[in-house]
Amino acid sequence: MSGVRAVPPRVLTVAGSDSGGGAGIQADLKTMLALGVHGMSVITAVTAQNSLGVQGAWELPVEAVRAQYRSVVDDIGVQAVKTGMLASAELVEAVAELIMDTDAPVVVDPVGVSKHGDSLLAESALDSVRTKLLPVATVATPNLDEVAQLTGVHVDSESQMRRAAAAVLSYGPRWVLIKGGHLPADAGRVGGDQAVDLLTDGSDEHWLRAPRLDSRHTHGTGCTLASAIASGLAKGQTVPEAVATAKEYVTGAIAAGFPLGGGIGPVDHGWRFRPGGGA
Numbered sequence: 001m002s003g004v005r006a007v008p009p010r011v012l013t014v015a016g017s018d019s020g021g022g023a024g025i026q027a028d029l030k031t032m033l034a035l036g037v038h039g040m041s042v043i044t045a046v047t048a049q050n051s052l053g054v055q056g057a058w059e060l061p062v063e064a065v066r067a068q069y070r071s072v073v074d075d076i077g078v079q080a081v082k083t084g085m086l087a088s089a090e091l092v093e094a095v096a097e098l099i100m101d102t103d104a105p106v107v108v109d110p111v112g113v114s115k116h117g118d119s120l121l122a123e124s125a126l127d128s129v130r131t132k133l134l135p136v137a138t139v140a141t142p143n144l145d146e147v148a149q150l151t152g153v154h155v156d157s158e159s160q161m162r163r164a165a166a167a168v169l170s171y172g173p174r175w176v177l178i179k180g181g182h183l184p185a186d187a188g189r190v191g192g193d194q195a196v197d198l199l200t201d202g203s204d205e206h207w208l209r210a211p212r213l214d215s216r217h218t219h220g221t222g223c224t225l226a227s228a229i230a231s232g233l234a235k236g237q238t239v240p241e242a243v244a245t246a247k248e249y250v251t252g253a254i255a256a257g258f259p260l261g262g263g264i265g266p267v268d269h270g271w272r273f274r275p276g277g278g279a
């Protein structure tokens with residue numbers, strides 16, 4: 001018996017490995033599986049990491065990163081790329097160069113520091129992120145700490161998110177999603193009980209709001225959101241559509257986050273497959 005099988009859209013993550021499975025490459029591939037695309041990976045660094053923090057990190061040589069990327073893109077092809085932990089200026093610049101030659105939308109999560117405060121990007125790489133990586137992004141997804149690191153703009157209220165967006169857009173990404181997950185709960189508005197993000201290309205503006213969930217187990221929120229956006233783009237969604245569906249997915253994953261180890265547990269990438277998850 002023979003038949004033609006449907007081929008799912010293919011999404012490539014270029015990121016670091018999180019041994020604890022909550023963030024990084026592991027979060028990206030789980031998200032992609034949950035959202036029905038074929039996930040592939042270029043590993044840039046390996047971290048020894050768990051619910052308590054990052055105990056060690058080792059970069060891969062730039063030629064190993066280039067070789068993984070070429071193997072995937074030249075044979076299998078990609079409909080979207082997502083970048084996460086890139087560790088050093090050399091890796092940031094090599095990845096930006098590879099992306100420039102790839103005809104697919106790119107989600108850049110400019111990962112700087114983990115939730116535990118462990119650095120995942122050398123200070124000396126910040127300028128390469130600004131001048132080489134952000135210009136090739138279809139969507140950049142900085143959190144508020146990354147906005148401050150990259151632009152010097154400190155956001156502590158919703159009204160300042162517009163200023164932050166303009167500062168990031170000045171480096172050249174087509175869209176920016178300013179993630180307000182780190183915004184104080186009462187910032188700038190009455191009843192600030194929402195997790196608010198701002199998506200804009202400088203003229204079109206979308207405010208995304210979800211209930212702010214009182215969960216300690218939020219490890220991997222940023223990686224999960226960025227991978228979900230890339231999955232939507234690979235399926236042919238517009239940027240605002242992909243971001244809206246990704247926000248809904250990450251909110252469900254945070255709501256279903258669970259305790260692992262002695263610290264911050266992961267969000268549940270498989271929440272839609274659990275009873276009541278809707279799959």
Ligand SMILES: Nc1ncnc2c1ncn2[C@@H]1O[C@H](COP(=O)(O)OP(=O)(O)O)[C@@H](O)[C@H]1O
Nearest residue numbers: 143179180181182195196211212213221222225
């Ligand atoms: N407690 C929370 N409840 C609901 N949504 C949240 C919560 N914390 C973060 N988010 C959402 O998760 C996504 C990732 O944001 P954030 O946690 O700021 O990123 P990062 O993991 O890069 O620090 C955003 O859509 C943000 O609004």
Ligand SMILES: Cc1ncc(COP(=O)(O)OP(=O)(O)O)c(N)n1
Nearest residue numbers: 016023024114115219220221222223
């Ligand atoms: C290997 C690796 N990459 C990225 C992160 C940061 O992930 P993020 O989704 O921002 O989640 P938190 O770590 O902030 O919870 C990471 N920790 N490890």
